[in-house]
Amino acid sequence: MLDYVLVTVATLMFGVQFLLNNLYQRESGNGIGATMTFAFIGGIIGIVSLTLINGFSFSATPFTLIMALLSALLSIAYTFCSLKAFEKINLSLYSLFAMLGGMILPFFQGIMFYDEPVTVAKAICVVFVIAALVICTTRNGKKGGFIYYFGVFVLNGLSGVFSKIFQASSYEKTSEAMYSIWSAAIKLLISAVVIVILIILSKKRRDSEPMITMPSPKALIFGSAHGVFNAVANFILLLSLASLPASAQYPFITGGVIIASTVISAIMGSKPSKKEILSVILSFIGLLALVFIPI
Numbered sequence: 001m002l003d004y005v006l007v008t009v010a011t012l013m014f015g016v017q018f019l020l021n022n023l024y025q026r027e028s029g030n031g032i033g034a035t036m037t038f039a040f041i042g043g044i045i046g047i048v049s050l051t052l053i054n055g056f057s058f059s060a061t062p063f064t065l066i067m068a069l070l071s072a073l074l075s076i077a078y079t080f081c082s083l084k085a086f087e088k089i090n091l092s093l094y095s096l097f098a099m100l101g102g103m104i105l106p107f108f109q110g111i112m113f114y115d116e117p118v119t120v121a122k123a124i125c126v127v128f129v130i131a132a133l134v135i136c137t138t139r140n141g142k143k144g145g146f147i148y149y150f151g152v153f154v155l156n157g158l159s160g161v162f163s164k165i166f167q168a169s170s171y172e173k174t175s176e177a178m179y180s181i182w183s184a185a186i187k188l189l190i191s192a193v194v195i196v197i198l199i200i201l202s203k204k205r206r207d208s209e210p211m212i213t214m215p216s217p218k219a220l221i222f223g224s225a226h227g228v229f230n231a232v233a234n235f236i237l238l239l240s241l242a243s244l245p246a247s248a249q250y251p252f253i254t255g256g257v258i259i260a261s262t263v264i265s266a267i268m269g270s271k272p273s274k275k276e277i278l279s280v281i282l283s284f285i286g287l288l289a290l291v292f293i294p295i
Helices: 002-028 032-054 062-088 091-113 120-136 146-168 176-204 217-240 246-267 274-292
Strands: none
Touching: 002 032, 002 062, 002 091, 002 217, 002 246, 032 062, 032 176, 032 217, 062 091, 062 146, 062 176, 091 120, 091 146, 091 246, 120 246, 120 274, 146 176, 146 217, 146 246, 176 217, 217 246, 246 274
């Protein structure tokens, strides 16, 4: 039960992240400059947050560094696809692609490669969560941009896949917090290098629109808040994977995010529609199945 309490906390953070990502895109755009600035801000805030959690203790292993590099590249690519996708589709449709990928890929990974059993609880949760996603999705996006939607689907799913690989691996590795710190540090380094390159290129193209600009105060706030939630939430999920199967954890997260996003929207003054209320009910039934039916 404690595992689900921790995952619920992380789920609430993920619900806020979708909103912060959208707000940042509206404030700063979706180009490579905005992407790298977002990654840079998140890297700094992530390192600070996780270092406080880790107690200023540092260590490294080759496996940890390799996985941290892959995680950092994945995070930057996901941010780029997300900002591009927001130009074409609304938050509802974006959430559909992101959450389906985040649920389906780790779900099948756990079953196919880690011998996690298919149980009644998992089946009920997946069916009800998929139904909730389909019902609450509003399809009023612009045409085009399929590559970015697909990118959001796959890259968000791979985030869970990488976490499971790190947690289940028998290679010598650091603590979960240290792995998360290295991921944030490498993301910070990569984004800093690209930002410097973009600044140099912008100076050479004086007559053109600059490739990167200083973020506004609002963008800094959105990016910093996202960095805290992202770092801490993913760290919590990494911890819980030690005792909770991926095929149970990620459907729970997806259903939880549906509920959290609806509640957050209601708090911000957006009255939930009948479809959204129904999707929350279906998601809640799916979560109850995971919590109370043996997995």
